[in-house]
Amino acid sequence: MNNDLVVMDNSIVKASYNLSVSEQRLLLSALAQIPKNEPIDPKQAYYITRDDFIRLGANADQATRDIRNATKDLMKKTLLIETNAGVLEFHWLSEVLRFDKNADARLKLKYPNPEDYKNYLNGLRKYNLLESLPFGRHSEDIVARVVFDSRILPLLSELKANFTQFLLDDVAGFGSVYSFRFYQMMMQFKSTGYCRISLEDLRYSLALFEKYQATKDLKKRVIDTAINEINEKTPYKVSYELIKSGRKFTHLELKFKEKKAKVKGIERDPKTIDWVNGVSDNEIKGMSQSQAIKYADKLYQNPAIVGDWSDCLKYEDAKFKLINQLQESKYVRQYMEYLLACDDPFDPKTLGFKL
Structure with a gap:
């Protein structure tokens, strides 16, 4: 692929x-x-x-x-x-x-006369049914x-x-059908690290119908199975909570974040100078409001950032969300690669500090 x-x-x-x-x-x-x-x-x-x-x-x-x-x-x-x-x-x-690698051989046995075989292939060709394997693939x-x-x-x-x-590799090795669906739900809200869904909607999406009507069964057979596999096999650590309305469980809340990246078995030191940014993580601060407004406009043009913001119904909502985020250091670090790629590149040495 x-x-x-x-x-x-x-x-x-x-x-x-x-x-x-x-x-x-x-x-x-x-x-x-x-x-x-x-x-x-x-x-x-x-x-x-x-x-x-x-x-x-x-x-x-x-x-x-x-x-x-x-x-x-x-x-x-x-x-x-x-x-x-x-x-x-x-x-x-x-x-x-x-x-079927033997399909052509069987046709030749069925049409031993070369002219009959040719006519049959021409018939397939006429109705766009003649098949060939794509160039460059085995x-x-x-x-x-x-x-x-x-x-x-x-x-x-x-x-x-x-x-x-x-990424395809994120879901490689999943053995539960529910793990695929839960991971997709998480990635829809990747920018927030939080997802809330009603148990009714969850059952509908997973087409459970009458299966696992008892919450304890849903928890054991579906939720725990998916969460455990996601924690084991993906770059994310996820936890969940079942929320009650009155005496009945009605919603599922997922909280997740990327597992800490390690270099040679050692966690990244926030005091280490990044060779790309030229500053350490500790030195990167939230932007001023005016800086955030400027770069929110630029970041919004990148669908990789706002593509999963289903909670933003229009441009103004996404822009407002970006403006608020960029005033926090953790989001400046999160979006750093995109900020550095802007037509007016962000300079963490001079702009990454509150004015």
Whole structure:
């Protein structure tokens, strides 16, 4: 896979659907191949390989079978998205081709006369059914080719706002279907490190229906399973709390943050001078209000920063949020790489201090 970033509209994160681990791996393998900043052909096909599945945690001996089964099952699956007119339901995929390395040999046995064989291939070509493997990919490794349903494409490409993104390696090795969904919910609120969802909405999104109606069962089978795996296998540390309204548990709160980066087994020293910034973490302070206003305008142009701010309904909300954040040192450090890349670059040596 040439691109490790998975991007999807927030409506998919909130949608109701139930996919197996193999089906999640199939989708993510295809999603990672979608161009992020250009339109895509509705008929564009994405090729799924054994290596794609193995990278995401599949057993090497079973990867081919897992892909084939996932393509068969996913063709039948739909997702439900709430709209202002009602609930919209559509399929994930419009078509699937499961490659068979012996297919051409069987055709030649079926049409032993070269002229008959040629005519059959011309018939396939006439209806755009003649298939060939993509240039530059190893045919022995490719197991399937998938095409997304046209209804879902606007939610997967050229997204400018209200989207969620994460790295493919962050979810590699997940063995629970719930871990994928919880991690996506977290990444929707990555900028805040906080997510609150009603248990009713959680059950709807995970398509649990009548399963785990008792909160203790939901906690054990779903929440604990996902949280433990996320803590073990991703760059984030997450904790949760079940919130009561009266005597009944009604909401789930997630709090999460990136695990502390270590260099050679030692935590980063806040007094150490950063070779890029030229200052230490301790020296970086919050901006003045005027500086924050100036750089909030510049940062808002970068979708990597505000793409998961679903709590901001319009530009003014996001700008106001950025202005407040930039007056705190921790956010100046968090956004430093983007500040340094501005057309009027931020200089932490002279601007990173309260006036």
